[in-house]
Amino acid sequence: MNPALHQFIADYGLWAVLGGTFLEGESVVVFAGFLAHQGLFLLPHVMLCAFTGSFLADQLLFYVGRRYRDHRYVRRIREKPAFDKALAAIDRYPNGFILTLRFLYGLRTVGPVALGVSRVSPLRYLVLNAVAAAIWAACFSLLGYVFGRTIEALLGRIQGVEIKLAIAAALGILVWLAYWFHARRRQ
Template sequence: MDLPDLIARYGLLALLVGSGVEGETIVLLGGLMVHRELFGFGPAVIAATAGSFIADQVFFALGRRYRDTEFVRRIRDKAAFKRALQTFERYPNSFIFGFRFLYGLRTVSPVAIGTTSVSAWRFLAVNAVAACVWAITFISLGYLFSRSIEAVMGQVGSIEHWAIGGAVVVLLVALAIRFVRRRRAS
């Protein structure tokens, strides 16, 4: 099996995981893969939407369920957490919709929102729409600027190597998270 076949076969799964773990960079690469016709625009949007949506729902649930634990208290001590809560209090729906577009607030925001009194259904509904808009935006940007992205990446290696590198990073992060969780449990 050659590299394009491998990407065509497992690329959407990597895009789903990568959009939840890493974010924009992986989704931009997904748009580039759409441009190379390794998978379709619709499936790429669905994978990126699902990955982002699931990750944010998990972080929201962590904030909601474990708001009084050491894990959330450590996050709560960060300046980004306080900024997220202040902005959320002023513009709740807009903040739920837009936090994924704000650098430095993507991971901490759903945890922060989970510690508030916003209903889980409200977060779910706004988060679903926002994840879809976010995925369409970044898949489209990756598609539209694919030639520029390839030109930049071509100077440091082929796009296939970048895609494999991205998949390896996602896999290593997933394994590290699993290792840390097991270690804490024992």
């Protein structure tokens, strides 16, 4: 195992998880869960970073929608076809929409902005966003951790951080592809 690469991942890997979940983070969190199984991270730390990045990103987008409704960035998001669908779902099921938003393909950016534009109160969004972010972080972190156990059972104890990273990246890509194909079929 390359000690310099191992140290780099140990020093900066959780920051990468935090940053990756601030954007679209499913594959990042699955990857980090796998590395937690391999002993490079502690699983609770992965979950905490995934929660924090996801929670903060959605809170920021909510407040952008709330405060800057007429800004060109928000107007551009409002022009997307998914925006009207999101508003309709928010009107019918505001709590359910907030709790499932992270699991719905194509709504990760549009959804929080639509919630900001809607009549959902900031306090309600804050509480439900925290619950949703915790569920999401736990699910995807554990998915990577369980995949790590399964692969280890199939291949034996994996040696070398480079091999771990390659397998984790392949798993992340497979999860993302499965998620993408499933979302396309639903459309």
